Amino acid sequence: MSLNFETNLTNIQQLASNKEKENDDFISYLKSFDGEYIDKQVHLLNEIVSPKIDCTLCGNCCKTLLINVQEIEANNLAAHLEINRAIFDEQFIEKGSNGMMLIKTVPCSFLKDNKCTVYNFRFEGCKEFPAMHLPNFKDRLFTTFMHYNRCPIIYNIIEQLKLVLNFKE
Ligand code: SF4
Ligand code: SF4
Numbered sequence: 001m002s003l004n005f006e007t008n009l010t011n012i013q014q015l016a017s018n019k020e021k022e023n024d025d026f027i028s029y030l031k032s033f034d035g036e037y038i039d040k041q042v043h044l045l046n047e048i049v050s051p052k053i054d055c056t057l058c059g060n061c062c063k064t065l066l067i068n069v070q071e072i073e074a075n076n077l078a079a080h081l082e083i084n085r086a087i088f089d090e091q092f093i094e095k096g097s098n099g100m101m102l103i104k105t106v107p108c109s110f111l112k113d114n115k116c117t118v119y120n121f122r123f124e125g126c127k128e129f130p131a132m133h134l135p136n137f138k139d140r141l142f143t144t145f146m147h148y149n150r151c152p153i154i155y156n157i158i159e160q161l162k163l164v165l166n167f168k169e
Pocket of ligand 2: 061062067108109110111112115116117118119122123126
């Protein structure tokens with residue numbers, strides 16, 4: 001297996017643009033495989049790829065994604081920052097009409113020098129991304145490929161998965 005992973009975000013965005021049709025075909029190809037088998041391959045690749053990619057040199061998820069926030073998470077982070085919830089919400093939270101809360105700005109206000117300044121209090125959505133460790137990969141193809149051009153971990157896992165599954169355009 002090639003260990004020359006692509007980590008340059010400009011290159012990844014260009015490659016992703018060039019591979020749009022290839023990826024549509026790969027998504028169709030993936031659907032013919034057993035879900036548990038695909039999960040196993042993705043999890044193995046995640047163990048190889050993730051340690052080789054330094055998120056502190058990237059930070060692109062924190063720069064581009066509006067992360068979902070739960071009440072308990074907002075309470076805990078506000079307490080950690082020693083500000084009351086009303087001020088916390090005003091500064092950091094965007095509320096939807098259905099009560100859903102998102103972080104207010106991208107890049108995230110808590111990102112400094114590509115590092116999370118509230119790491120121990122970061123939100124579940126932050127911890128979970130890019131979700132390559134989760135089961136049911138085949139149920140998450142839409143969101144995974146939505147982030148393929150922004151996350152070097154996803155990009156490289158998908159490219160390796162094409163090789164593992166002997167996918168040919
Ligand atoms: S999870 Fe992906 S997008 Fe986020 S910092 Fe790591 S490599 Fe970059
Ligand atoms: S809270 Fe931390 S991990 Fe989450 S988006 Fe902001 S900087 Fe990134």
